[in-house]
Amino acid sequence: MHKPRICKILKVENExxxxxxxxxxxxxxxxxxxxxxxxxxxxPGVDEIPMGVSHIGLNSELAITVEAVGEATERLxxxxxxxxxxxxxxxxxxxxxxxxxxxxxxxxxxxxxxxPLIEHCVREKVKVNVLLGGGSLSKTPFIKKLKNIxxxxxxxxxxxxxxxxxxxxxxxxxxxxxxxxxNSFERVYAxxxxxxxxxxxxxxxxxxxxxxxxxxxxxxxxIGICGSCYIGPYRICVEGPVFKIxxxxxxxxxxxxxxxDSSGRLIPLK
Amino acid sequence: xxxxxxILGSIKLENPVIIASGVLATTGEGMKLLYEKGAGAVxxxxxxxxxxxGNPNPTIVSTPSGLLNSMGLPNPGIEEMSREVAxxxxxxxxxxGSVAGFSVNEFVEVAKRFEEAGVIGVELNISCPHEKxxxxxxxxxxxxxxxxxxxxxxxxxxxxxxxxxxxxxxxIALEAExxxxxxxxxxxxxxxxxxxVNTGYPILGAKIGGLSGPAIKPIAVRCIYEIYxxxxxxxxxxxxxxxxxxxxxxxxxxxxxxxxxxxAFMKGYQIIEKIKKGLTGYMKKNKLQTLTQIIxxxxxxx
Numbered sequence: 308m309h310k311p312r313i314c315k316i317l318k319v320e321n322e323x324x325x326x327x328x329x330x331x332x333x334x335x336x337x338x339x340x341x342x343x344x345x346x347x348x349x350x351p352g353v354d355e356i357p358m359g360v361s362h363i364g365l366n367s368e369l370a371i372t373v374e375a376v377g378e379a380t381e382r383l384x385x386x387x388x389x390x391x392x393x394x395x396x397x398x399x400x401x402x403x404x405x406x407x408x409x410x411x412x413x414x415x416x417x418x419x420x421x422x423p424l425i426e427h428c429v430r431e432k433v434k435v436n437v438l439l440g441g442g443s444l445s446k447t448p449f450i451k452k453l454k455n456i457x458x459x460x461x462x463x464x465x466x467x468x469x470x471x472x473x474x475x476x477x478x479x480x481x482x483x484x485x486x487x488x489x490n491s492f493e494r495v496y497a498x499x500x501x502x503x504x505x506x507x508x509x510x511x512x513x514x515x516x517x518x519x520x521x522x523x524x525x526x527x528x529x530i531g532i533c534g535s536c537y538i539g540p541y542r543i544c545v546e547g548p549v550f551k552i553x554x555x556x557x558x559x560x561x562x563x564x565x566x567x568d569s570s571g572r573l574i575p576l577k
Numbered sequence: 578x579x580x581x582x583x584i585l586g587s588i589k590l591e592n593p594v595i596i597a598s599g600v601l602a603t604t605g606e607g608m609k610l611l612y613e614k615g616a617g618a619v620x621x622x623x624x625x626x627x628x629x630x631g632n633p634n635p636t637i638v639s640t641p642s643g644l645l646n647s648m649g650l651p652n653p654g655i656e657e658m659s660r661e662v663a664x665x666x667x668x669x670x671x672x673x674g675s676v677a678g679f680s681v682n683e684f685v686e687v688a689k690r691f692e693e694a695g696v697i698g699v700e701l702n703i704s705c706p707h708e709k710x711x712x713x714x715x716x717x718x719x720x721x722x723x724x725x726x727x728x729x730x731x732x733x734x735x736x737x738x739x740x741x742x743x744x745x746x747x748x749i750a751l752e753a754e755x756x757x758x759x760x761x762x763x764x765x766x767x768x769x770x771x772x773x774v775n776t777g778y779p780i781l782g783a784k785i786g787g788l789s790g791p792a793i794k795p796i797a798v799r800c801i802y803e804i805y806x807x808x809x810x811x812x813x814x815x816x817x818x819x820x821x822x823x824x825x826x827x828x829x830x831x832x833x834x835x836x837x838x839x840x841a842f843m844k845g846y847q848i849i850e851k852i853k854k855g856l857t858g859y860m861k862k863n864k865l866q867t868l869t870q871i872i873x874x875x876x877x878x879x
Contacts, residue, residue, distance in 0.1 A: 309639035313775040347635070351778040355634035391776060528637040532842045533648060534603035534622060540610050542601075570628040571603050572653040 414499020
């Protein structure tokens with residue numbers, strides 16, 4: 308079961324600078340996955356990496372959205388239609404089902420695992436508000452896709468870029484007051500850089516918001532036995548990657564402070 | 578004395594269920610959690626002097642009845658690991674430090690640092706199947722040298738983890754005992770490999786790995802039986818494919834005084850309590866008072 312299944316790449320889309328969305332089919336994953344769960348993607352001869360799924364479509368169609376930042380992700384981004392990857396999963400705990408009104412906050416490629424949740428909200432015809440942050444217009448994924456959805460159903464879609472090349476200039480967390488003071492939400496979901504999530508967590512704690520975040524750590528086995536992805540008492544690959552706000556209490560002191568490299572060494576995040 | 582108490586030389590454990598090296602005990606908090614979930618002791622991830630990133634992924638692939646892994650001893654190095662261990666030891670967690678090195682001196686240095694951090698013993702990993710250190714455990718002379726050097730340098734018990742990837746495991750066990758080993762752990766994983774037939778690529782990043790889980794249980798039981806039969810006096814810790822209390826019982830009957838759990842954690846932490854509950858039930862049903870009444874009984878039946 309925990310063995311890569313080979314799939315043919317159906318198409319590759321340019322999502323933003325150095326960011327691509329790779330489409331493939333896998334019935335095992337598509338029939339079980341819930342938004343927020345992750346899969347292990349094998350690039351034969353190169354590496355195997357954990358990836359959030361950025362699209363859960365009909366007919367077993369799935370997608371991952373990859374930023375070229377290292378050897379494995381660069382190779383993934385260079386793959387073409389007809390090439391092969393191996394996949395196993397889905398793994399971990401995903402997001403709770405959306406409520407009647409939802410706020411979704413993504414930072415850069417952190418928006419990837421939130422995309423199927425947005426697709427789900429649209430299908431279920433529930434209210435969805437989206438905040439997306441990025442460095443600049445050219446480096447921020449999903450803007451076009453989200454704008455298309457906006458035409459149909461997104462209640463509010465706001466983008467921030469650090470250089471001001473699109474949307475508001477600044478960080479996505481700068482928008483929290485504006486959006487949250489005007490609305491109340493049954494669910495708030497977030498994924499992105501850990502410092503961003505830390506800020507959203509502290510903000511949500513103060514205002515008792517029903518937050519769920521997706522965290523990231525170095526994952527090797529993906530099935531909860533190797534211990535490489537611990538954050539406090541939690542294994543990201545089993546108890547995570549999605550955590551509810553009350554569960555974050557146990558890792559409040561670590562969140563946004565430390566991560567671990569592949570050896571398990573602590574690496575400061577700031 | 579509780580039903581499940583067991584003695585490993587000078588180490589006394591509340592129960593015989595130990596967390597095998599390489600599984601989950603990577604952080605102080607992880608070790609604490611495993612103890613809270615009922616483990617009798619926790620063996621750390623194997624630690625070397627300097628940090629080691631381990632092998633490239635995939636480092637794990639499942640087979641029909643077990644897992645193949647080629648983790649490659651990823652660890653943050655003894656300096657950082659001793660800090661993690663100290664966190665658990667301060668809370669009273671019985672931690673056994675798993676030691677590896679690329680020289681005899683490295684083994685000694687890491688073992689000493691573990692001792693300072695407060696562990697109850699060290700387990701020498703001379704048997705990792707996908708690392709050069711694994712070669713030590715295939716050679717009587719090297720095994721003797723490493724065990725002797727560590728024994729001369731620490732006061733805490735020294736456990737030696739043996740590989741099944743040898744012609745005669747009992748021979749290595751006796752050599753380790755001669756060098757002063759206080760206990761033996763058997764077995765480490767069995768060398769194996771998986772190839773993806775669609776692409777022709779070996780799946781594991783390191784190509785060759787170690788097989789664990791139900792597939793290797795009969796091999797492990799046989800190894801323990803042979804070691805016990807060879808006349809080794811020190812206690813044996815059995816490991817290899819234990820997935821339930823009946824498996825654990827089989828290992829005890831073959832001659833293990835304690836058992837280790839690794840791959841079975843795929844089923845979750847509750848495996849620890851399930852094994853303890855099953856063993857307790859068996860002992861009550863058979864009106865047994867201590868585990869010593871079970872340990873090695875298969876040898877008397879022959």
